[in-house]
Amino acid sequence: MADITVQHLAKVVGTSAEKLVEQLKDAGVKGKTITSTLSEDDKVKLLTYLRESHGKAKKDISAPKKMTLKRKTTVTELKQAKGRGASSVSIEVRKKKTLGRSAEEIATGLSSDELEEAKRAAQAHQDLVQEQGAAREKEQERASKKQEALDKIEAEKQAKLAEEKAILEAEQAKEAAKKAAAEAEEAAKRAELEAKQKPEPQPEPEPKSEPVEEPKIKIASPEIMARVKAEADAKKAKELGRKTDKKKAGSKFGGGILHVDKKPRRNKKKGGGKTRDIRLESDGKHGFEVPTKSIVYSVEIPESIIVSDLAQRMNVKAGEVIKTLMGLGTMATINQPLDQETAVIVVEEMGHKVVLRSDEDIQAELLADVIEKDGKEEPRGPVVTIMGHVDHGKTSLLDYIRESRVAAGESGGITQHIGAYRVKQGDSMVTFIDTPGHAAFTAMRARGAQITDLVILVVAADDGVMPQTKEAVEHARAAGVPMIVAVNKMDKEGAQPDRVRNELSQLEVTPEDWGGDTQFVNISALKGDGVDELLEAIALQAELLELSAPVDVAATGVVIESRLDKGRGPVATILVQKGTLNMGDYLVAGEAHGRVKAMFDEHAKAVKSATPAVPVEVLGLSSATEAGVEVYAAPSERKAREIAEFRQNKSKQARQAKQQAAKLEQAFSQMEDGDSATLNVLLKTDVHGSLEALKSSLTNLSTDEVKVSIVAAGVGGINESDVNLAAASDALIIGFNTRADASARRMIENRGVSVRYYSIIYDVIDDVRDALSGLLAPDIKEQIVGIANVRDIFKSPKLGAIAGCMVTEGYVKRDLPIRVLRDNVVIYEGQLESLRRFKDDVQEVKSGMECGIGVKNYNDVQDGDQIEVFERIEVKRKL
Ligand SMILES: Nc1nc2c(ncn2[C@@H]2O[C@H](COP(=O)(O)OP(=O)(O)OP(=O)(O)O)[C@@H](O)[C@H]2O)c(=O)[nH]1
Numbered sequence: 003m004a005d006i007t008v009q010h011l012a013k014v015v016g017t018s019a020e021k022l023v024e025q026l027k028d029a030g031v032k033g034k035t036i037t038s039t040l041s042e043d044d045k046v047k048l049l050t051y052l053r054e055s056h057g058k059a060k061k062d063i064s065a066p067k068k069m070t071l072k073r074k075t076t077v078t079e080l081k082q083a084k085g086r087g088a089s090s091v092s093i094e095v096r097k098k099k100t101l102g103r104s105a106e107e108i109a110t111g112l113s114s115d116e117l118e119e120a121k122r123a124a125q126a127h128q129d130l131v132q133e134q135g136a137a138r139e140k141e142q143e144r145a146s147k148k149q150e151a152l153d154k155i156e157a158e159k160q161a162k163l164a165e166e167k168a169i170l171e172a173e174q175a176k177e178a179a180k181k182a183a184a185e186a187e188e189a190a191k192r193a194e195l196e197a198k199q200k201p202e203p204q205p206e207p208e209p210k211s212e213p214v215e216e217p218k219i220k221i222a223s224p225e226i227m228a229r230v231k232a233e234a235d236a237k238k239a240k241e242l243g244r245k246t247d248k249k250k251a252g253s254k255f256g257g258g259i260l261h262v263d264k265k266p267r268r269n270k271k272k273g274g275g276k277t278r279d280i281r282l283e284s285d286g287k288h289g290f291e292v293p294t295k296s297i298v299y300s301v302e303i304p305e306s307i308i309v310s311d312l313a314q315r316m317n318v319k320a321g322e323v324i325k326t327l328m329g330l331g332t333m334a335t336i337n338q339p340l341d342q343e344t345a346v347i348v349v350e351e352m353g354h355k356v357v358l359r360s361d362e363d364i365q366a367e368l369l370a371d372v373i374e375k376d377g378k379e380e381p382r383g384p385v386v387t388i389m390g391h392v393d394h395g396k397t398s399l400l401d402y403i404r405e406s407r408v409a410a411g412e413s414g415g416i417t418q419h420i421g422a423y424r425v426k427q428g429d430s431m432v433t434f435i436d437t438p439g440h441a442a443f444t445a446m447r448a449r450g451a452q453i454t455d456l457v458i459l460v461v462a463a464d465d466g467v468m469p470q471t472k473e474a475v476e477h478a479r480a481a482g483v484p485m486i487v488a489v490n491k492m493d494k495e496g497a498q499p500d501r502v503r504n505e506l507s508q509l510e511v512t513p514e515d516w517g518g519d520t521q522f523v524n525i526s527a528l529k530g531d532g533v534d535e536l537l538e539a540i541a542l543q544a545e546l547l548e549l550s551a552p553v554d555v556a557a558t559g560v561v562i563e564s565r566l567d568k569g570r571g572p573v574a575t576i577l578v579q580k581g582t583l584n585m586g587d588y589l590v591a592g593e594a595h596g597r598v599k600a601m602f603d604e605h606a607k608a609v610k611s612a613t614p615a616v617p618v619e620v621l622g623l624s625s626a627t628e629a630g631v632e633v634y635a636a637p638s639e640r641k642a643r644e645i646a647e648f649r650q651n652k653s654k655q656a657r658q659a660k661q662q663a664a665k666l667e668q669a670f671s672q673m674e675d676g677d678s679a680t681l682n683v684l685l686k687t688d689v690h691g692s693l694e695a696l697k698s699s700l701t702n703l704s705t706d707e708v709k710v711s712i713v714a715a716g717v718g719g720i721n722e723s724d725v726n727l728a729a730a731s732d733a734l735i736i737g738f739n740t741r742a743d744a745s746a747r748r749m750i751e752n753r754g755v756s757v758r759y760y761s762i763i764y765d766v767i768d769d770v771r772d773a774l775s776g777l778l779a780p781d782i783k784e785q786i787v788g789i790a791n792v793r794d795i796f797k798s799p800k801l802g803a804i805a806g807c808m809v810t811e812g813y814v815k816r817d818l819p820i821r822v823l824r825d826n827v828v829i830y831e832g833q834l835e836s837l838r839r840f841k842d843d844v845q846e847v848k849s850g851m852e853c854g855i856g857v858k859n860y861n862d863v864q865d866g867d868q869i870e871v872f873e874r875i876e877v878k879r880k881l
Pocket residue numbers: 390391392393394395396397398399438490491492493494525526527528529
């Protein structure tokens with residue numbers, strides 16, 4: 003750099019020229035003025051001085067506290083081109099940047115980082131203090147709000163009490179007013195009577211009503227006064243701190259809902275509603291807003307009710323009911339069904355009245371419009387069910403009757419299986435229920451459907467009375483249905499009809515010719531002998547029963563069989579019991595409803611109507627139903643739907659409750675016995691009758707150790723959803739007279755589900771019984787396989803005591819358990835540790851050979867002891 007004047011340098015470093023002269027002087031560069039030039043040497047001296055003096059800055063406060071540099075950003079050079087020795091002037095722009103220590107740093111003696119840190123800490127502390135302050139404030143605010151709320155509740159309570167008191171007083175006043183009015187009226191009457199009795203001429207007779215009117219006005223005043231007082235009391239109570247919050251007041255339990263009287267609304271849609279307008283009767287001018295009594299509803303509670311439904315009946319929100327339930331220790335959701343007992347507690351807790359309704363009552367009410375009671379009774383034919391022991395000939399008899407009578411009597415003779423058919427006998431028709439067996443009969447009876455007028459008890463003459471014969475007698479007797487005994491298989495050589503009569507007499511079924519009241523007919527279902535006599539006996543019995551039913555009323559009947567037909571939808575065979583079933587009738591059958599779209603008789607002939615004791619196949623129901631459910635012709639579709647839906651809800655709720663109970667039961671049983679084995683079964687059958695029978699037969703196979711659990715059961719083919727369910731629940735699918743469809747078959751293969759098809763009930767039962775037997779834990783039996791006599795004892799340093807033995811019976815095997823016997827008494831039971839012949843380890847030593855036996859953990863074997871070798875074998879058990 004070229005030499006520079008003091009003035010110029012001062013400008014460059016940003017100080018005054020005079021100060022620089024001073025500093026130069028201090029630096030030892032003397033004799034310099036503002037205009038003097040500075041040599042390199044001078045500059046170095048000045049710099050050294052400045053550095054030194056800055057180094058002492060801490061001690062010398064007057065010394066510069068910081069060094070400020072200016073960042074050079076622009077350099078502009080002005081050139082002076084005039085004359086000789088043209089010179090140039092450089093202009094530099096610098097930004098200030100402080101690198102030195104700030105006054106704070108100096109004051110505190112801390113570095114900038116430390117200072118920054120300290121500042122942050124201080125800030126954080128300050129924030130914390132502020133936060134704590136805010137929290138304290140909030141806490142105080144909350145406490146004061148809580149206190150306020152408590153005060154408010156207290157005030158509300160007071161207000162309510164005052165209101166109730168006022169109401170009571172008002173009522174008392176009203177009562178008094180009434181009494182006074184009555185007395186006044188009485189007095190007026192008396193006066194009138196007296197006046198009549200003493201007819202004194204009066205110039206202007208006063209109107210008769212006047213004496214009655216007057217006390218009315220008089221007594222109106224105390225009433226008004228009472229109400230005014232009530233109002234004043236209520237207001238006073240309000241002033242105590244109550245800000246009217248009608249909703250809250252209403253939600254308090256125990257007190258019911260308070261509905262505060264409102265001024266009449268003009269645009270109220272329906273008059274009344276939840277509030278009532280109370281107006282004074284005196285002159286209509288004074289209308290006080292008086293709180294009325296809490297409204298207590300009479301709440302109808304059926305056997306099961308959903309939470310939201312219950313809330314609706316009490317006119318509160320479902321949340322209120324849930325809250326009450328929580329208060330009673332029960333957690334519930336809005337859609338949860340409550341049993342009647344719980345619902346009663348909730349309703350009482352909320353201050354309402356309980357009206358218990360059984361489902362039967364509700365149904366009876368629903369059905370009241372449907373069932374027509376009156377109608378002219380007309381004679382009808384008998385309905386007959388055939389029962390008896392297995393293989394005694396029930397089906398053969400039904401078949402013979404159908405083939406001989408029906409086919410012969412009808413053109414074409416084609417009959418189809420519709421669960422019931424009719425046969426002409428004399429002037430009347432006999433209806434046979436074509437589902438032989440007790441299961442169907444019991445299932446129908448269990449549902450309260452008494453469809454049979456007569457039972458034909460088939461007993462094979464060569465076999466006599468068997469268990470199911472007895473059962474059939476019991477069923478018929480329990481149902482109060484008369485019996486006719488058909489002694490079958492009379493064509494057989496070993497036929498002993500008298501033995502049958504004898505055995506049945508012991509069951510108090512005594513033949514007529516033996517002095518009893520039961521008709522016995524000897525028949526051969528195979529050849530047809532005696533079948534005509536049997537039919538005559540049926541007609542005779544029917545005549546004695548004088549069967550009749552009204553015809554010109556809406557139909558009622560029973561579903562005998564029901565299934566889902568692929569092409570036609572739900573199909574039900576209905577036996578009409580009363581009235582006439584017509585095409586187009588609305589129907590309700592159990593949980594199904596619909597309209598009669600088509601009707602067919604047992605010859606598949608379309609019919610337009612069916613009268614009592616006539617079975618028909620009906621299309622048009624919404625779903626297949628269970629056998630034995632009652633059928634009603636409803637006056638409208640709405641009615642039919644209403645009844646069906648009520649039943650659907652009921653069974654849904656029952657199912658839910660059952661599921662919950664089952665889950666619990668399962669959990670408990672798993673907890674209790676840990677490993678009771680269960681065979682899961684998914685059951686599909688062709689008709690409801692067999693479904694019922696199989697279900698009960700299979701579940702009856704369960705014992706304490708093994709159980710049959712029917713995971714699902716239904717009528718119809720096996721479909722994909724069945725297979726899915728079976729796979730998910732590890733169930734065996736049983737198809738009774740049904741098959742899996744193509745897609746279900748594919749799925750069965752893919753998912754490895756077991757499926758079995760049957761057409762004989764007893765085969766199903768036998769197979770399931772076998773499967774259950776397989777689940778039974780086997781019996782463990784012990785079998786002695788060999789005995790060795792101890793003849794000597796050796797001590798082995800490695801193995802301890804070794805018994806030198808002779809195998810006298812069977813064999814000794816190394817890994818089998820043993821017992822040590824002394825004088826035929828077991829003194830030890832354990833395992834072999836070593837088995838040797840001479841010095842070799844061996845696996846087995848046979849009878850007649852010597853060996854050395856080491857007994858594990860036992861060294862007390864003695865000469866003369868016996869070592870018994872045995873094995874445990876599993877023996878399969880059968881149900
Ligand atoms: N000889 C002779 N055999 C008969 C007679 N009735 C039935 N059977 C035979 O007895 C066997 C059983 O007859 P079913 O009609 O199937 O008996 P069931 O009572 O219906 O039997 P389940 O349906 O299994 O309860 C068949 O082989 C019939 O042929 C009869 O009157 N005489």
